[in-house]
Amino acid sequence: MKSISETDLILNPDGSIYHLNLRPEDIANTIITVGDPNRVEVVSKYFDKVEKKVSKREFVTHTGYLGSTRITVxxxxxxxxxxxxxxxxxxxxxxxDLPTRTTKQEHTSLNIIRIGTSGSLQESIPVDSYVVSKRGIGFDALGHFYPTAKSAFSEAIQAQMNLDFLSYTSSGSQKLYDLLFDDKNTLYFEGNTVTCPGFYAPQGRVLRYNPKQENLLQKFNQFSFQGNVLTNLEMETAGYYLFGELLGHEVLSMSAIVASRMTHQFSKNPEKHTESLIQQVLEKITRL
Ligand code: R1P
Ligand code: URA
Incomplete structure (x- = not known):
């Protein structure tokens, strides 16, 4: 057991955790995460009962039941x-154990499913399809501060794309992957997802500047390593997978493809497409 200081693990006066404003009893072991705080309601409206609603900053939480399955979004x-x-x-x-700030002897593993939006990097992955991420490749800075495994995938990206920095590569949960990617629906694609530290230049978008990385989109599109291509761009997956591996949680990231970066098409109804992914996940999640 390890004791943690009160500045390393900050609690609010009511005993809840600093940013999320939650206590242990407020969350289920099965958790859906979304980027957009307004999307929380889009998920929880399908619950049979919502027992708790908490919000602080961008962290909006609803916990309830779908049938007999307790779920937090x-x-x-x-x-x-x-x-x-x-x-x-x-x-x-x-x-x-929050009151004593000591680590528990028995480890609890959470099931965490990200339902987000993303832009596709391959013409074969069209707008209004879905990507289930097998790997997350982090172009952000988290890998400088948390232990990440040496990755041949990231090394190949650095060499082929001629980058002056090394990304980190982390993997999703095989258990959740098998559960949520079982029907071989033709609209679902297995993903090597690039997680970017921004929406514009880091995803190859050019507005009123000359980006430092030239032809970034083409380089993403053309990368290939042992039969794997890069499938899509978004901004969270590699971070989720890094912590899933580091802290021992089952984590899977699923994305509704709202933009095709190769054909320059954007979904005519991104909200409907994303809600359809939510419905499909909720249909299967009660099997956990
Ligand atoms: C950018 O528009 C946001 O959309 C994607 C990206 O990861 C980023 O968070 O996910 P969400 O739709 O879940 O926010
Ligand atoms: N989210 C992203 O991060 N990128 C896109 O192109 C679309 C959604």
Missing amino acids: ISSGIGTDNVEILMNELDALVNV
């Missing part, structure tokens, strides 16, 4: 810096 806001807070605090809620 929580928003992260955008980016892996938010995911870092979310995953550390969710883990502390189940694996640290």
